[in-house]
Amino acid sequence: MSSATPSAPEASAGLFSRTKAIPAVGPILVLLAFCLVFAITNPRFLAPHNQSIILQQTIVVGTLAIGQTLVILTAGIDLAVGAICVLGTIVAGKLVLLGYDPLLSMLFAVFLCTLSGFVAGALVSRLDLPPFIVTLGTLGILTAALRLISKGGAFPVQDDFLGLTGNTFRVGSFVLTYGVIAMLLLYAIVWYLLNETRWGRHLYAIGNNPEAARLVGIPVRLHLLQVYALAGLIYGLTAWLALGRIPNADPNALQTANLDSITAVVIGGTSLFGGRGGLVGTLIGALIVGVLRNGLTLAGIDPLWQDLVTGILVIVAVAFDQLSRRRR
Amino acid sequence: MSALTATPEIDGAPRIVLEARNIVKSYGHVVALDGVDFDLRAGEILAVVGDNGAGKSTLIKTLTGAVVPDSGEILLDGQPVHFKGPLDARHRGIETVYQDLAVAPALDIPSNLFLGRELLAPGILGSVFRRLDKRRMREEAEKAMADLKFRLPSIASRVENLSGGQRQGVAVARAAVFARKLAIMDEPTAALGVRETGQVLELIRAIRDRGLPVVLISHNMPNVFELADRIFIMRLGRRAAVVSPKTHTMADVVAIMTGAVKVEAG
Ligand SMILES: Nc1ncnc2c1ncn2[C@@H]1O[C@H](COP(=O)(O)OP(=O)(O)O)[C@@H](O)[C@H]1O
Ligand SMILES: [Mg+2]
Numbered sequence: 370m371s372s373a374t375p376s377a378p379e380a381s382a383g384l385f386s387r388t389k390a391i392p393a394v395g396p397i398l399v400l401l402a403f404c405l406v407f408a409i410t411n412p413r414f415l416a417p418h419n420q421s422i423i424l425q426q427t428i429v430v431g432t433l434a435i436g437q438t439l440v441i442l443t444a445g446i447d448l449a450v451g452a453i454c455v456l457g458t459i460v461a462g463k464l465v466l467l468g469y470d471p472l473l474s475m476l477f478a479v480f481l482c483t484l485s486g487f488v489a490g491a492l493v494s495r496l497d498l499p500p501f502i503v504t505l506g507t508l509g510i511l512t513a514a515l516r517l518i519s520k521g522g523a524f525p526v527q528d529d530f531l532g533l534t535g536n537t538f539r540v541g542s543f544v545l546t547y548g549v550i551a552m553l554l555l556y557a558i559v560w561y562l563l564n565e566t567r568w569g570r571h572l573y574a575i576g577n578n579p580e581a582a583r584l585v586g587i588p589v590r591l592h593l594l595q596v597y598a599l600a601g602l603i604y605g606l607t608a609w610l611a612l613g614r615i616p617n618a619d620p621n622a623l624q625t626a627n628l629d630s631i632t633a634v635v636i637g638g639t640s641l642f643g644g645r646g647g648l649v650g651t652l653i654g655a656l657i658v659g660v661l662r663n664g665l666t667l668a669g670i671d672p673l674w675q676d677l678v679t680g681i682l683v684i685v686a687v688a689f690d691q692l693s694r695r696r697r
Numbered sequence: 698m699s700a701l702t703a704t705p706e707i708d709g710a711p712r713i714v715l716e717a718r719n720i721v722k723s724y725g726h727v728v729a730l731d732g733v734d735f736d737l738r739a740g741e742i743l744a745v746v747g748d749n750g751a752g753k754s755t756l757i758k759t760l761t762g763a764v765v766p767d768s769g770e771i772l773l774d775g776q777p778v779h780f781k782g783p784l785d786a787r788h789r790g791i792e793t794v795y796q797d798l799a800v801a802p803a804l805d806i807p808s809n810l811f812l813g814r815e816l817l818a819p820g821i822l823g824s825v826f827r828r829l830d831k832r833r834m835r836e837e838a839e840k841a842m843a844d845l846k847f848r849l850p851s852i853a854s855r856v857e858n859l860s861g862g863q864r865q866g867v868a869v870a871r872a873a874v875f876a877r878k879l880a881i882m883d884e885p886t887a888a889l890g891v892r893e894t895g896q897v898l899e900l901i902r903a904i905r906d907r908g909l910p911v912v913l914i915s916h917n918m919p920n921v922f923e924l925a926d927r928i929f930i931m932r933l934g935r936r937a938a939v940v941s942p943k944t945h946t947m948a949d950v951v952a953i954m955t956g957a958v959k960v961e962a963g
Contacts, residue, residue, distance in 0.1 A: 565828050565829055566826075566827040566828065566829060567815045567827060567829060568827065570804075570808060570812075570815055571813075573801065573803065573808075574801040574804060574808075574812055577801040577802060577803045577804065578800065578801045578802065581799055581801055581812070584793075584795060584799065585812045585813035586783065586784045586813045587812075587813050644803050645803045
């Protein structure tokens with residue numbers, strides 16, 4: 370019939386070998402490098418006591434970064450992470466102060482956080498508004514509303530249940546809090562969701578190529594809505610962990626949560642363009658941010674320098690992301 | 698695959714798998730389809746050709762449920778069907794390969810093959826914990842590729858690490874695996890080089906040889922003449938003619954396409 374018999378497909382062994390690589394190997398090297406520098410310059414850095422502190426300092430950003438990862442995997446961005454979490458702490462704290470049951474107060478606070486995510490998700494998925502603008506607007510609205518509600522001031526939250534996640538236990542010479550365990554548990558659950566279920570597979574497909582996802586029958590809009598609502602739920606749970614860390618509800622807290630959580634996600638290897646990356650990298654990325662802030666604090670460096678360095682870090686990470694995208 | 702493996706009769710009256718009668722579709726003042734009749738026979742490769750704007754894509758979309766016609770009838774295995782969306786058509790065994798946009802490049806081959814139809818693990822792991830059966834998907838993907846004699850570097854490759862032809866091969870294989878009635882391909886080789894086009898054409902032939910009829914939209918006349926059992930020529934939203942590559946030349950087909958020669962539709 371014809372002479373155009375297809376020859377053997379060109380094997381691209383070089384490229385293919387890349388897929389077998391451990392995805393988080395880059396972030397792990399960065400983490401080790403930072404640890405090495407801080408360990409050399411300050412012997413206190415490696416003390417078990419300080420390692421426990423780093424873990425505890427990572428809880429809030431680390432848990433927020435789970436939600437941020439989900440949103441970024443859809444090629445979105447969430448600038449309301451900190452604001453939604455603060456919403457949770459203020460609502461739970463206020464209700465308990467007013468004499469309501471702590472458990473119900475916390476549940477209601479988590480519900481409100483989920484609702485915030487749901488509304489943002491509805492605007493993104495139904496009206497096709499850019500996630501950047503929707504979550505920036507959410508940030509502005511929530512921040513102003515919370516300052517109005519709490520009349521600008523922070524207030525202490527003294528309650529056993531709300532502070533529960535701050536309780537400690539010992540593992541050898543390490544002191545861990547329930548909050549650390551809760552964070553790791555959340556990582557494990559969402560990791561399972563992302564890597565082992567249909568839901569996670571569809572999330573990657575949507576972030577990767579939304580048109581292909583739609584054509585194969587994945588309900589793209591519904592999925593996006595679920596992602597933002599789940600992220601809101603995670604930020605609400607983070608509020609509980611935050612109250613265990615610091616028993617204080619402060620409308621001005623978590624100002625650097627956007628910077629830190631986005632840095633954690635991107636330095637962990639998740640692409641801002643969506644569909645690539647995952648939670649193992651994000652956990653390492655959150656630890657990098659924690660180690661950086663801890664190490665610089667130990668060195669007695671002004672916190673503003675920490676923000677500055679984190680800012681540089683996120684830009685470098687995004688630059689790498691962009692470069693590797695160009696190579697694809 | 699039971700009824701589909703019947704080989705098409707060369708002469709006589711082969712079974713008609715998909716039929717469309719008097720399809721009309723307008724977009725405002727533009728009449729994209731002006732009363733088109735269409736039929737696809739068991740086991741054949743039917744090429745659909747026509748100038749830009751002739752209505753090829755619109756016709757295909759009405760057959761895959763992506764567009765609902767203003768009037769006309771569509772019959773699948775002789776039964777009237779009314780597709781409300783692409784999912785409807787897919788559930789009825791019609792698979793479509795789109796020119797591009799059909800794969801998720803960062804996912805591996807099995808994930809792309811099963812995209813939207815992932816297999817769940819047996820037992821409560823699947824039913825309660827919604828766990829994917831990655832192993833079975835990998836094995837079935839490997840088997841599908843072997844059946845189609847489509848060689849790939851490794852089934853675990855991400856699609857972005859494949860050549861253009863291999864990528865399109867994955868999309869075509871997806872249609873081959875899931876199509877129970879027919880597969881439709883809208884310019885599957887338009888973006889490919891000569892050698893990669895060869896790979897995909899071979900794949901389309903392999904699908905036909907398994908007994909599944911294929912509708913192939915193409916601008917590439919040599920490809921069409923190499924592959925097609927019949928050629929459906931569209932012009933200005935109508936069926937201009939259906940010809941056999943054995944009785945007509947490329948020049949004939951082009952002449953009908955452009956209106957230089959008129960043929961009684963039949
Ligand atoms: N969604 C649409 N809206 C308006 N006009 C359309 C649309 N789709 C197709 N058309 C018109 O219908 C006619 C047939 O288009 P199409 O089916 O895409 O042709 P082909 O695929 O053969 O190039 C063209 O005139 C085109 O402009
Ligand atoms: Mg077209």
